[in-house]
Every structure is written in C-alpha cells, then in structure tokens.
Amino acid sequence: MDSTDAKERQKPNLAELKERVCAFLDAVSERSEEDVKREFGHVHERARELVQRKLAMTGSKSETRDLLGELVFSRLRGGLRNFLRAEDGSDDLKAAEWVMGSLLSMSAISEFSVAIDRAILEMSAPREYSFAGMADFISIEEVMQLLGSGRHVGCLSLEKPDNRIDIYLNTGRIAFLDPHRMIRRMLPGAGSMDYREISEEVLRKSEAEQRETGTPLLLALEKAGVFHELDIRNVISELGSEVFHEFLLDPDAVFFSYRRLPELPEFAQEHDLRFGVTGLLLEGNKKLDDWRSMCRIFPDKHEPITPVDDMYAKIGDLNLGVTEIKLLAHINGENDAQQISEAMGLPLFETYQHLVRLARAGAVSAPGNDALPEVSMSVEESMKLAFEALDANDDSLAVSSALDRVLGGGDSDGLFGDVSDEEPAEEEDDDMSLGFLGKRN
Structure with a gap:
C-alpha cells in the first residue's frame, strides 16, 4: 500500500521532469x-x-x-x-x-x-600539382604565356575567395574553360530587346551537380536546358572567357596551380575549343585598359549610384536596350554598382560600361566626371599596348626551356643538345586568334 502511494506521489514529479528535459532539449536543438x-x-x-x-x-x-x-x-x-x-x-x-x-x-x-x-x-593534404603560386608574384598573363608556349597537356586552376576557373590546355591551345561560379545570369539575345535569364534555382542545382559529380558547370546548365538552340562551344568560349577576364581585373588575391595530365578529360576532348592563348590575353588586356579607365569615373564600386533629378529627360535621346532599361530600375541612390550587378546577374565590368554610358548622357552622377572626356581609348591603341605587353615577356626559347626543365620532356640534352626527331609543335594560327578576338569585340 505504501509503495503504491509513493509511486502515485512520484507521477507529478516525473511528468514535470520530462517537461523540463524536453524543454531543455528543444532549447539546445533550436x-x-x-x-x-x-x-x-x-x-x-x-x-x-x-x-x-x-x-x-x-x-x-x-x-x-x-x-x-x-x-x-x-x-x-x-x-x-x-x-x-x-x-x-x-x-x-x-x-x-x-x-x-x-x-x-x-x-x-x-x-x-x-x-x-x-x-x-x-x-x-597532398599537393597534386606541378607548380603553383600567387599572382602578385608572377602575373596570370605570364603563366598563360609560359604554358601556351609548351607542348604539354594539363589543367591550370585560378582561385580567388569567391570563384575558381579550371583552364584545360592541350599542346599550347585552350581546350576547355570550366568556371565554378557564374558571374552572368542574364544572357543577351540576337536583338537589343531579346534576352534569356538563368533562374537561381537551376543555377544552384547545376552548381551542386558540379560539386558532387565533377560535371563542368556550363555542361550541367546545358543538360538543364538553359542553352537550347545555342552552340555549346560558343557558350563555353564566351562565358568561360568572361570569368577568366574577371580574374585579370583583380589579380592580387589570385592563387594558381597547374597539374600535368596524361590526357584531357572526356568532356574537354568532346568540346575542344582549340583557340590560342594569345587571343584570350589580347582581349583581357583590352578589358583591363577599359576597366582602369572606367574606375577613374566610378572609383568605388561600393558607393551608391545617384540619378540626376531629370534622369528620364536626359536619356530620352538614347537608344536603350532591355539591359539598360532594367538597370535604370535599380538606380535609386541606394544601390551601388556591386549590388546592381548581383541583382541583375551581370558581370561588374558590363555594369560599369552601362553606367559610364549613362554618365556620358548626364543621367547619373559620377564622382569622376572630369575624366569622362579622356576615357576614349581606341581599339587600335589598346591593341598596340596589349601587343607591347605580350612582347615584353615573349622570350619563347627561354620559356620553353624553363617549362621543360620543370615539367619534363622536350630537349633532354639541354638547351644546345641534339634536336629531337619529333615533329615540331603546330604553330598558333594568328588568323584564328585574332578572328576570335574580333568576333567577341
């Protein structure tokens, strides 16, 4: 009888204890x-x-x-x-x-x-690369020229805090470009009012597929139907080059590593771009010149873009495309250039181009208005400066010799040894490189 009464008295205490334990667990889990x-x-x-x-x-x-x-x-x-x-x-x-x-x-x-x-x-973790370094010590352009002058097969990886791109090279030519994060969601169409946009959900799924299976991001997007009716090689060339050029605009934080490969991966062989390193670097130098000029007009990408009072009257005579019309909706005196780029899904470089055009028309206030008349470098002048920059580092004999010593292969008897019986590497087709550059510009 006494034991039964004791059990009955303990029931409220046990119930209270259970409640307290459950509440404690909820507090921890929440x-x-x-x-x-x-x-x-x-x-x-x-x-x-x-x-x-x-x-x-x-x-x-x-x-x-x-x-x-x-x-x-x-x-x-x-x-x-x-x-x-x-x-x-x-x-x-x-x-x-x-x-x-x-x-x-x-x-x-x-x-x-x-x-x-x-x-x-x-x-x-083991470092599975042939050589590596920081771009503040040796520039990305010099690394690309070093690899482009050799006959090696491998992958050059460029990394910075917010992105990475893998560049697959085959005997001095670029075979494939694999960015790990898209900097463009808004794709231009044939006309100024035509465009298509990559949804964030599709982009997230494709990025997850890249992480889990190793499928290149652009090929995962193609499988999702994003690039239907488009030539996938042109898509890889255009969007991959765009990401590569972004690395050139801010090279100080870039880490690079090169891995020599016995052969290209299957996806790189199937979609071999076969364009030269020179064309990619020339276009990158042109963009770098333009970027420095535009930064004189908008020196701080985190400074809010302010419209003038009569902005819509100022743009009345401009022939605006759909991209610029959408961009105007984000110019409210609070959003900066970086925020506008992310909201629209555009590279920061292209956003700056649109802002400079609007600043020329007097539609937005620009801290560097005094520099607007000077930002008019011609394509010919930029090309000349780009060639001079490339020629300054173009000691092909020394580059090839250094690369062979680091990676093996080439002339095993030294710089003045016997010439190998192998056929010489196919020379880069200047028409192909410059044709690629002209097509994009």
Missing part, C-alpha cells in the same frame, strides 16, 4: 544557425592552429589535451559541480541535469572530431 556556425568556426580555428603547430613541430605535448579540456572537460566539470552542490544528491532534477551535461559533452566531442578532421585534411 539554437540559431548563426550561433552554431560561429561556435563551430571558433572550434575549427583552434583545431587549425593546433594542427599547424604540430606539423611545424613547434607544438607542445599538452596542447591537444588542453584544447580537449577547454572544449569537453570544462562542460563535464560544470555538470558534475552542479550535481554535487545539490542539497540532495538523489534529486531527480539534478541527476537529469548531470546526464544531459554528459550527453552534451559527447556532442562536443563529435564537433571537435569534425573540426580536427577538416583541419588535418586542409593542412596535410
């Missing part, structure tokens, strides 16, 4: 995503520093133990302290708190293991 990311970032950074010191043989023996103590045992000690300080050691609520503290410690161990695994992979 932490905001931002808080979880911040906490994991802290753990990841501590683990990264620990691995760096271990790899450099500068860490002490107790560092790993100390980090584990900070992340795990401090929680265990806190739970045990609360349990022992309870007035009644057999108190149900205190016992539950201790159990929950142990469970959370297991969660902390799991978080730490994920962080340490990621740090180890990042810091000690």
